[in-house]
Amino acid sequence: MNDLVELQTVAGERLRTILELREELQTARSQIQLLEQKMESAKIYRHWRWRQLLKRFCGVRLGITPHYSPRAISIPASYARASSIDWPHVSIVTPSFNQGQFVERTIRSVLDQRYPQLEYVVKDGGSSDETMDVLDRYQPSLNYSESSKDRSQAHALNLGFGRTSGEIMAYLNSDDLLMPGALHYVAAFFARHPEIDVVYGHRVMIDENDLEVGRWVLPPHDDDVLSWADYVPQETLFWRRRVWEKVGGAFDESFDFALDWDLILRFRDIGARFVRLPRFLGGFRLHPGQKTASQLAHRGLYEMNRLRERCNGRPVSYTEISRHIAGYLFRHVIYHRLYHLGLLRY
DSSP: OHHHHHHHHHHHHHHHHHHHHHHHHHHHHHHHHHHHHHHHHHHHHHHHHHHHHHHHHHTOOTTOOOOSSOBOOOOOGGGGOOOOSOOOOEEEEEEESSOTTTHHHHHHHHHTTOOTTEEEEEEEOOOSSTHHHHHHHHGGGOSEEEEOOOSOHHHHHHHHHTTOOOSEEEEOOTTOEEOTTHHHHHHHHHHHOTTOOEEEEEEEEEOTTSOEEEEEOOOSOOTGGGGTOOOOOGGGOEEEHHHHHHTTSSOOTTOSSSHHHHHHHHHHHTTOOEEEEEEEEEEEEOOTTOHHHHHIIIIIHHHHHHHHHHHHTSOOOHHHHHHHHHHHHHHHHHHHHHHHTTSSOO
């Protein structure tokens, strides 16, 4: 009997040892997998940084930040002029989470447009900073605002757009700005061109103090380059509700970084007609806490490669990407230089 008890005790100890070793092995495998992912991300990031230096040397300014020392934003007086037309309804959604430092400036940039047919919604994800104080102050000027947990930025946007009905749609992140007169200009263009579905414009890059630190001057729209890179400044993007509904009326919530590129590709793939407008429409803010900067080397690159693979039916190399975007970047350099020489005015 004692021998049986002793055998059971030994067997129990060995089983516990085996289970502990199994758990340690699983932990080690997870750590190795995480290390491999970090090494791959670091490799991809090094390639990206090298391409940034090469682009800067060649005169490319897209994706290069900043371009110059901070200066006051310079906007032509003509931006304040508005024609007299039957203004279409415009719906704008601002997704927000802990951007209390900037969200008031974002809201003001929309409300100060004085656009007569504006529907403005702010969907906050349950911020713990001063965002709620700002939303309380502007509540009477907003069509709808809410602060509650959401699953992601894409989910917040879907909830926000579910509260809208405007013919023209756009979203503006809670750290970005609309340039003065942007809504009147875009709405007037859509009214004059009923055949156009999607528009965007040039970008002003701004710092934490609303000072200008660079400009994106874009060549005319190119559908083909969208399969390889997204050079559409999100804060300048506007689209018609008819194409939104045609692609399902929602952002794909499996994307957290490249949700706007995914939407643009879906618009293109159903035959939407795009135009790059000859005007600076939005301000993209550069600051340490922004999602673009913090996620680019990991989640961002993964999602961008996922979209490229979807467009091309296979994984693509960076050499292949560079070859396919070279013509677009060359045209950008020409437009950028003509603008800075004063031969093109926007």
